[in-house]
Amino acid sequence: MYVICGVDEAGKGSVLGPLVIAAVGGPSEDVFADLAVKDSKQLSPEVRERLYSVIRKRFKVATVRIDAHEIDEIRRGMTLNSCIARAHAQVIGKLCPSKAYVDACDVNAFRYAEMVKSHLVCSCDIISEHHADETFKVVSAASVVAKVVRDHAIATLAIKYGTIGSGYPSDPVTIEFLSAYIDEYKSPPPIARKSWKTVSIMIGKKQQSRLSQFF
16 A cells, blocks of 8 residues: 555647546655656656656556547546546556545646545545645656656557647647648547547638638
8 A cells, every 4th residue: 555646647638649647656755755856847758758767666656548539428428627537536546545646637626636536436635736746746756657658659649640749739730730630531530539629610610611612
């Protein structure tokens, strides 16, 4: 049994690829003191990879991957925050710690803690805070794991689909790929989250453009 664990996710706002949730567990908070981690977005890919190897060797790690089509199916019955809270509970359940620090995915951190608790199968004290990946090293470690695992998944998808970028709507490479794919196949790729506004708006604009050619 691990006394504490940290939980974070990567790919929440992505339009392409999976959402990855990671938990990192240890016997105490002290064991993370010498780990040079922080919010994974502030680290270079090379540093993340190096830290990922260290974390996997020194600590217990659990991950959950939710692919694009699964997110679309889940969102028919619950919000994305509820989906992530359930996944947070799943990775916590794999480690069964006494206490878990989670990066709050709701504007109300206390409410988010209650959401996670509602899905737990083990007894665990949930500490939910915004920007927990910047405050607690155990959450920073989970952030690194989630980001690296997702980056590996995106790299694998790129082998099949070509250059897809980071998968985020803010990435011009991702938008270019998505637009070209829809032009060619008349529908989004299987790796796209079809329930995202990015996709529906893009399809709508293309349909309007095609119709305007006839008038």
